[in-house]
């Protein structure tokens with residue numbers, strides 16, 4: 001029986017003549033032997049194609065669109081170069097992410113600094129690096145930004161991150177635009193308006209150019225995005241009459257859902273872009289703000305790229321990267337608890353993928369060295385870390401598995417490696433990129449020595 005690969009696997013993934021999973025022409029069993037496990041394998045062609053697809057879907061509908069990669073999903077010099085080559089900007093939240101951008105020579109006008117508690121050092125580092133855009137999250141940040149901008153003699157362009165009280169219908173840990181969120185300026189309580197007034201006070205040092213909202217992650221329903229656009233454009237109109245604000249940039253964050261298991265349907269990039277851009281075009285005439293140089297007629301269809309000066313900004317993280325990687329583990333112990341469940345323990349777990357333990361994220365798996373074998377058992381994939389909650393998958397159908405087999409978990413590109421830890425003092429995995437039959441290390445496996453480097457012993 002030939003069990004074909006689902007589209008959860010990257011585009012170049014195949015089942016080869018040895019009944020093994022292959023990515024970019026590289027046999028995964030050979031890769032595991034060469035680089036060890038746990039191993040994260042990125043499909044370079046998939047990653048680049050995805051970046052181009054998302055960029056083009058927006059730019060073909062709205063010329064002045066900028067896609068920022070949300071670096072928190074996973075950033076490294078390799079990833080930075082791939083997205084830089086694709087013409088994407090980035091959304092950063094730390095000096096570490098800024099440093100990678102600096103090393104690969106990403107132009108600072110494509111960097112947006114985020115964070116709900118930016119430190120003075122981070123803001124200073126960003127402004128000193130020439131970063132032009134700061135996304136303000138709270139009132140306290142405004143005085144700090146004004147002081148640092150004054151010190152460095154720069155005039156940052158600022159967007160207000162708003163909490164528009166929109167429920168994105170996702171896990172509560174992933175809902176970031178609801179009224180009680182720790183992120184953003186609540187619109188309903190007047191705090192967002194207060195922030196705009198304070199910024200207006202510093203107009204000679206800070207230029208308020210836009211509004212931002214990131215309502216959450218793993219969103220499959222497009223309606224919350226439509227509501228967000230309506231809320232933000234209405235607020236822009238309010239700001240226009242209150243303080244004479246001219247909207248120049250509208251940043252809709254990221255959050256586009258990605259399937260992790262077969263039952264979830266992928267959100268088509270074209271649908272996403274069409275919904276967002278057409279909702280935006282629809283809102284322009286209905287709101288009272290003026291967009292410099294734009295055609296204010298409602299545009300209901302995708303005719304030509306819009307030439308307005310208004311910049312539409314998007315910040316997908318997961319949607320750009322999650323599906324480009326597969327995590328591979330070696331099976332060790334197998335524990336059958338009669339009438340309860342069978343645990344297949346692997347050599348990784350919550351140390352390289354905290355998502356199932358953190359918010360019940362679901363995954364699926366295949367046996368990379370038995371790809372076409374029919375499933376005969378249902379089992380849990382257990383991690384090796386000292387927590388009962390360290391279960392990567394609660395239940396998955398697999399062929400008969402024995403020690404030494406390789407478990408491949410797709411959709412491993414986002415929020416796994418960057419959230420990895422050294423819990424139990426276990427080194428973090430190696431990451432490789434495969435292309436055209438070759439694979440190269442983009443992050444070497446950590447050693448015990450690496451882990452102990454920061455400890456001080458008298």
Ligand SMILES: Cc1ncc(COP(=O)(O)O)c(C=O)c1O
Nearest residue numbers: 070214217254255315316317318
């Ligand atoms: C401000 C902001 N933008 C974009 C993202 C990316 O979200 P996702 O990876 O779900 O697209 C996040 C994620 O937390 C975020 O906080």
